[in-house]
Amino acid sequence: MSEAAQKTSHMTDETVIKIANMNKWYGDFHVLKDINLDVKSGERIVICGPSGSGKSTMIRCINRLEEHQKGSIIVDGIELTNDLKHIDAIRREVGMCFQHFNLFPHLTILENCILAPIWVRKTPRKDAIETAMHFLERVKIPDQANKYPGQLSGGQQQRVAIARSLCMEPRIMLFDEPTSALDPEMISEVLDVMIDLADSGMTMLCVTHEMGFARKVADRVIFMDGGQVIEQNEPEEFFTNPQSERTKLFLSQILNH
Amino acid sequence: MSKAVVTDEKLPDLPPPSNTVGPVHWVKENLLSSPGNIALTIFAAWLIYMLVPGTLDWTIISAVWAGGADACRANPEAACWPFVWTKWEQFIYGFYPAESRWRVDFAMLLLVVGIAYLMIEKTPGKRYMGLFMLVIYPIIAWILLYGSVFGLEEVKTNKWGGFSLTLVIALTGIVFSLPIGVVLALGRRSNMPAIRSICVVFIEFWRGVPLISVLFMSSVMLPLFLPEGVSFNDLLRALIGVALFSAAYMAEVVRGGLQAIPKGQYEGADSLGLSYWQKMRLIILPQALKIVIPGIVNTFIGLFKDTTLVLIIGLLDLLGTVQAGIADPNWSIKSVPYTGYAFTALVFFICCYGMSLYSRKIEEKLHTGHKR
Ligand SMILES: Nc1ncnc2c1ncn2[C@@H]1O[C@H](COP(=O)(O)OP(=O)(O)OP(=O)(O)O)[C@@H](O)[C@H]1O
Numbered sequence: 001m002s003e004a005a006q007k008t009s010h011m012t013d014e015t016v017i018k019i020a021n022m023n024k025w026y027g028d029f030h031v032l033k034d035i036n037l038d039v040k041s042g043e044r045i046v047i048c049g050p051s052g053s054g055k056s057t058m059i060r061c062i063n064r065l066e067e068h069q070k071g072s073i074i075v076d077g078i079e080l081t082n083d084l085k086h087i088d089a090i091r092r093e094v095g096m097c098f099q100h101f102n103l104f105p106h107l108t109i110l111e112n113c114i115l116a117p118i119w120v121r122k123t124p125r126k127d128a129i130e131t132a133m134h135f136l137e138r139v140k141i142p143d144q145a146n147k148y149p150g151q152l153s154g155g156q157q158q159r160v161a162i163a164r165s166l167c168m169e170p171r172i173m174l175f176d177e178p179t180s181a182l183d184p185e186m187i188s189e190v191l192d193v194m195i196d197l198a199d200s201g202m203t204m205l206c207v208t209h210e211m212g213f214a215r216k217v218a219d220r221v222i223f224m225d226g227g228q229v230i231e232q233n234e235p236e237e238f239f240t241n242p243q244s245e246r247t248k249l250f251l252s253q254i255l256n257h
Numbered sequence: 258m259s260k261a262v263v264t265d266e267k268l269p270d271l272p273p274p275s276n277t278v279g280p281v282h283w284v285k286e287n288l289l290s291s292p293g294n295i296a297l298t299i300f301a302a303w304l305i306y307m308l309v310p311g312t313l314d315w316t317i318i319s320a321v322w323a324g325g326a327d328a329c330r331a332n333p334e335a336a337c338w339p340f341v342w343t344k345w346e347q348f349i350y351g352f353y354p355a356e357s358r359w360r361v362d363f364a365m366l367l368l369v370v371g372i373a374y375l376m377i378e379k380t381p382g383k384r385y386m387g388l389f390m391l392v393i394y395p396i397i398a399w400i401l402l403y404g405s406v407f408g409l410e411e412v413k414t415n416k417w418g419g420f421s422l423t424l425v426i427a428l429t430g431i432v433f434s435l436p437i438g439v440v441l442a443l444g445r446r447s448n449m450p451a452i453r454s455i456c457v458v459f460i461e462f463w464r465g466v467p468l469i470s471v472l473f474m475s476s477v478m479l480p481l482f483l484p485e486g487v488s489f490n491d492l493l494r495a496l497i498g499v500a501l502f503s504a505a506y507m508a509e510v511v512r513g514g515l516q517a518i519p520k521g522q523y524e525g526a527d528s529l530g531l532s533y534w535q536k537m538r539l540i541i542l543p544q545a546l547k548i549v550i551p552g553i554v555n556t557f558i559g560l561f562k563d564t565t566l567v568l569i570i571g572l573l574d575l576l577g578t579v580q581a582g583i584a585d586p587n588w589s590i591k592s593v594p595y596t597g598y599a600f601t602a603l604v605f606f607i608c609c610y611g612m613s614l615y616s617r618k619i620e621e622k623l624h625t626g627h628k629r
C-alpha cells in the first residue's frame with residue numbers, strides 16, 4: 001500500500017456503489033457479462049480497455065442512462081430499478097461528464113450551471129449563482145460565465161461541464177473519456193481540474209486512457225475486455241506487473257506510442 | 258535564379274472587391290456574365306416590362322381614388338378604390354352592430370399594442386407580456402367581442418365578420434395549434450405505445466383530409482351525431498377545425514426539430530436529474546423550436562390564408578365580405594371585382610409578409626454563436 005499512502009487516499013470503508021452480477025444485452029448482443037464491482041466512498045477508479053469493451057456502457061448503467069437486464073446496482077443505498085423516484089434520487093447524487101461535453105448551447109455558461117440546482121434541488125437562484133461561481137472559479141473560468149458554450153474552446157467547455165455537474169454537489173462523479181475529444185494542448189487543463197477534484201476526496205469513476213492520470217490519482221485501475229472485468233489492481237502493480245495476457249497486450253499497445 | 262523581392266516600387270493595387278465597384282461592372286458581373294445569364298436577364302426585363310407598368314397604371318396612376326360608384330362607372334378600366342372606402346367598415350366588422358364596434362376596435366388596439374411591445378427590443382418583462390398575450394388576451398378579446406357579461410350587450414357570432422373575423426380565426430388557430438402540436442409531437446416520440454399510437458392516428462387523420470372537407474363535415478354532419486336540440490356554434494366548429502388541422506401540421510414540424518437535437522442533450526439533462534417535462538421544456542424544446550421557426554411560421558402563414566375557407570360554412574371573413582360587397586348591385590361595375598380581390602390580396606400579403614419578417618428577426622436574435 002506504499003503507493004496509496006503517498007497519494008493521500010480518501011478512501012473510507014463505506015461502500016457507495018455495489019454492482020453485483022450485472023448483465024446487459026443490446027438485443028442479442030451480450031455487452032456486459034457478470035460485472036461485480038464495489039466502490040468505496042472517496043475511492044478513485046480508472047477504467048480502461050480496448051474500444052467496444054463495454055466501458056461506457058458500464059458506467060452509464062450506474063446513473064441509468066442505460067438499463068441493465070440482470071443483477072443489481074445499488075448506489076448510495078438505493079437500488080436502481082424502473083422506479084423513477086429511485087432513478088431521480090440516484091441521478092441527484094451522481095454527476096457525469098461526457099466525451100462531447102453535452103453543454104446546453106442555448107444557455108449561457110452560468111445558466112448551464114444553475115439550471116439543475118434550481119429545478120431539481122430547488123435551490124434559491126441567488127444561492128445557485130453563488131455556488132456556480134464558486135465552481136467556475138475552481139475550474140478557472142469565472143470570467144466566461146456569461147458567454148455561450150459555442151464561444152468557448154473544447155477544454156474550457158469540458159471544464160464547464162465538470163463545474164455544471166459539481167453544482168449539484170454529487171457524491172460520485174462519472175467521467176466517460178473526458179479528454180478524448182480534445183486537442184492535446186487542452187488535455188492537461190482538464191486533467192488538472194480532475195486531479196484537483198480527486199484531491200478533494202470525491203468518489204470518481206473515470207473511463208480514460210490517460211495512464212499518467214491513472215498513476216497519479218487512481219486507487220484502483222480496472223481493465224475491461226469483451227464486456228468483462230478482466231483484471232483490477234493498484235496502478236503501480238497494474239502497470240508493472242499485469243497478470244493476464246490481454247492486459248499485457250493492451251498495455252503494450254497504449255504505452256508504446 | 259533567386260531575386261530579391263524587396264522593392265521600393267509600389268505594387269499594383271488589387272482590384273476592389275466586386276461589391277464596391279461601379280454599377281456598370283456590377284451589371285456585367287451579375288447580369289451578363291454568360292450567354293445563359295444574358296438570356297435570363299432579357300427574359301426578366303421583358304417580364305418586368307410586361308407586368309409592372311400595366312399594374313402600376315391600373316392600381317395607381319389611372320385608378321379612381323375619389324368620388325363614388327359613378328366615378329368608377331365613368332372609368333371602368335382602372336382600379337375603383339372608392340369601392341373599398343365605402344365598404345371599409347363592412348370589410349373590417351362584417352355585420353357587427355355599429356354601436357358596439359368600439360369593442361372590436363379596442364380588442365384590435367390591445368392586440369397591436371401587445372404585439373408591438375413584444376417586437377420592440379429591450380422592453381422589460383417580455384416573458385410576462387408574452388404570457389399575457391397568450392393566456393389573458395384571448396379571454397379579454399372574447400369578452401369584448403361576444404359580450405353578455407359586465408353589461409356588454411351580447412353579439413352573436415353570426416354577426417361577426419370581415420377582417421376581424423379573419424383575425425379571430427387565425428389567431429385562435431395560431432395560439433392553439435402550437436401547444437397542441439408540441440404535445441402531439443412529443444406523444445409521437447413517446448416510449449408508451451398507447452400514447453404514441455393515439456398521436457400517430459390523430460396526426461395522420463388530420464393531415465390526410467382537406468381542411469375544406471373538415472369544415473364541411475363539421476357543419477353538415479356533426480349535427481347529425483349530436484342529440485336533438487343541442488346546437489354547436491358555427492364559429493366554434495370552424496375554430497376547432499382550423500386549430501386541430503394546423504396542430505397536426507405543427508406536430509410534424511416540431512417533430513422534425515426534436516429529431517435534430519443530438520442524443521447528448523437528452524443525456525446531459527438526464528444525468529443532471531431533470532424530470533422528463535423539465536428536460537423537454539428547458540433543454541430540448543427551446544432548441545428544437547428554434548431550429549424549426551421557419552417551418553412554424555410557414556404553418557402559421559398557411560393557416561392564416563386557409564381561414565378564407567370558412568366561406569364554405571357560411572361565415573363571412575374578409576374575403577367573404579369583399580365578395581358580398583362585389584355582389585352589391587350599386588357597385589356592379591367591371592373594375593369592382595378586380596379591385597376587391599386586389600385589396601384582399603394586399604391585406605393578406607401584408608399580414609403574411611409581416612409574419613415572415615418577424616420570424617427572421619427572432620431567428621437572428623436567438624442565434625447564440627456557433628454550434629456545438
Ligand atoms: N445502442 C447500442 N445498440 C447496440 N449496440 C451498442 C449500443 N451502444 C453500444 N453498443 C455496442 O456495445 C459495445 C460496447 O460499447 P461501449 O460504448 O460501452 O464501448 P466502450 O468500451 O466505451 O468503447 P470506446 O472506447 O470505443 O468508447 C460495442 O460493441 C458497441 O458496438
Ligand SMILES: [Mg+2]
Nearest residue numbers: 055056057177
Ligand atoms: Mg466509450
